[in-house]
Amino acid sequence: MQTAAASAAFWYLRNGMLIHARNGVQARPWQLILVIGAQTAAFIAMPDHGDVNDPVAYIHQSLPTIAGWLFIIFYQSTILALSLDSLRILRNDRRLDALCFRAGHALTALAATSELIGVTIWHFVGHSNPASRVTFSVFQMLFYPGGMLIASAYLLIWGRKIARTAPWQFRQRYLQHLLTRRNIPARTRQRDGDDQLLAAYEMFVVVSNHLNIGDLVLTERQQRHVERIGSAIDAGFSETTTRVAQ
Missing domain, CATH: 1.20.1440 (de novo design (two linked rop proteins))
Structure with a gap:
């Protein structure tokens, strides 16, 4: 549910960037449904780990499996693609809120890239290692500040209105x-x-x-x-x- 909600949030954020850039073309809902469907299928295919109740621990234990790896790959690839598309949409916009949007989406794109590298290392090595831990730390250092910058841009728009x-x-x-x-x-x-x-x-x-x-x-x-x-x-x-x- 968390990854589906995050994917939907970034999908609507990208549509918001289209509106902000006064672009009449918006993504169709079936694209979001397809992405969430792929994530759900990978999640269902993940093996059971008995009494593991922590979602993060469950995902980490599943990363050596194809399904667990693909689940995160689908999720972070969606975040990366939507962030990069948002950067493309706003590349020529010099308004202050657009600059905040671009900085925020740039950080989330870098964070998603770091996460993709980390889970791939974990998957092929078969367990957590220093390289994967570094990439996950980079993800946390970039993703949440990126989200704050995106939220700040919306506050600027609200204040200007x-x-x-x-x-x-x-x-x-x-x-x-x-x-x-x-x-x-x-x-x-x-x-x-x-x-x-x-x-x-x-x-x-x-x-x-x-x-x-x-x-x-x-x-x-x-x-x-x-x-x-x-x-x-x-x-x-x-x-x-x-x-x-x-």
């Missing part, structure tokens, strides 16, 4: 407050997080309409604030248009 949408949410709520304090319905279409600029624009149009017909009266300070919001909306649409054109 908040920084982009929060100002528009505040502006929309201010405009809504101007209407509700006069008991004027402030109905606009519900928008998701990425459409907060459009939501603020729609609320601005509602406020402008009520100002024009005279049922909404603002103080001079409120009027200046509304005008600044209108200017910010114009600038926001101009920036969005420029970004799309690029």
